[in-house]
Amino acid sequence: MVSCPPRARFALFLGVFALVAGCGDVSQPAPEGAVAEAELDISGGYPDDKDTAVVGIYATNLGGICTGSLLAPNLVLTARHCVSEINNNQGTVECGVTKFSPPAAPSSYLVTTGPELSQDPSVYRATKEVVLLPAGDDFCGQDQAILILAENIPEAEAKPLVPRLDEPLVTGEKYSAIGFGATDGAGNGAGARRRRDDLTITCVTEECPQGAVKTTEWMGNAGVCQGDSGGPAIDLKNRVIGVTSRGGFNCSTPIYGYVKAWDQWIKDTAIKAAEMGGYPVPAWANGAPTNPDYTYTPGDACNEPSDCASGRCVNDGKEQYCTRLCNEKAPCPEGWYCDADSNGQGVCFKDEGSSGAGWGGEETPGPELSNESSCSVNADPTKPVPWRGGVFALALVALGLRRRTR
Secondary structure (H helix, E strand, O other), X not given: OOOOOHHHHOOOOEEOOOOEEEXXXXXXXXXXXXXXXXXXOOOOOEEOOOOOOEEEEEEOOOOEEEEEEEEEOOEEEEOHHHOXXXXXXXXXXXXXXXXXXXXXXXXXXXXXXXXXXXOOHHHOEEEEEEEEOOOOOEOOOOOOEEEEEOOOOOOOOOOOOEEOOOOOOOOOOEEEEEEOOOOOOOOOOOOEOEEEEEEEEEEEHHHOOOOOOOOOEEEEOOOOOOOOOOOEEEOOOOEEEEEEEEEOHHHOOOEEEEHHHHHHHHHHHHHHHHHHHOOOOOHHHHOOOOOHHHOOOOOOEOOOHHHOOOOOEEEOOOOEEEOOEOEOOEOOOOOXXXXXXXXXXXXXXXXXXOOOXXXXXXXXXXXXXXXXXXXXXXXXXXXXXXXXOOHHHHHHHHOOHHHOOO
């Protein structure tokens, strides 16, 4: 067994040896126990100062950095291994064997919306509570956790992301990866937010290599690196679809926690966080569609669909205006009602007498979104390797962030 070089111990993204490059394509595994060295940043990504809801996390108990997704003013979704040690001191993750230790005190986890993990303590928010999955401490398949912050982050600073909890993923879908990870295996470049677009979902849940990817996970086609752990995979509608868990040799074949698999846990925690933060519960936590096509404000005059932000322009026989999708869980505003357009889709129409409370003023459900996927994968799974820590983190420790509270 090859020993773990010191530089590989200083990052938070968890490495797994190459599993598959795509559906039905089996890659050769690295030697058992070998360390996957990361040579790319969020693999071909670019600096990102716009996605402020993708936050940097400094874990003082682990001495390292991670990434998370702000889903509500005081709620951050991240990876469980960003808040807990694992029980394997040999530096590997073996599904069914490797487990998490309990997390440290909530005050150990500090969060920033900045594009870089600054050494200025004033830019960090403290955590008030750590919420774990109600499914035990096994590493594989349960690598998600939520931080409830001690204070709300204003929307002007970071507009929360929406988790895609109501639509299944489909093999072949495109997504983006965002994180504060390193640009090489030595940990260089860690601490700055980067984004990579045009990535592809390789397989979802049962389609993936059995034993290496659990039914609450899915796999992508290209890598994320040290420090990207806990960061989001974002779909083409800017919704969170995954939480970075572990990845392959040279930052390949990343494995993500599947947010839809834990939808009720995320919703329940969001409701709890809203009560603690004193703000309205996010609509998605109460079952509203997460597709942004249901959230536009109708009413602007239009001549064609391209005139509307929603891409939908309707004529009700009296006038022509922009509209949006609707159903029983996403009713129209007051003064509007939901009915089928010429394409059979539920959209909002003006009606001064309507309360805007449902689908066509009745309890009939509107159109539902559904996707199907299929993919056959064979694999020769091998043991993942965790990388923890970060040289960048040492500077934060020196500033005494361990002792900081808000």
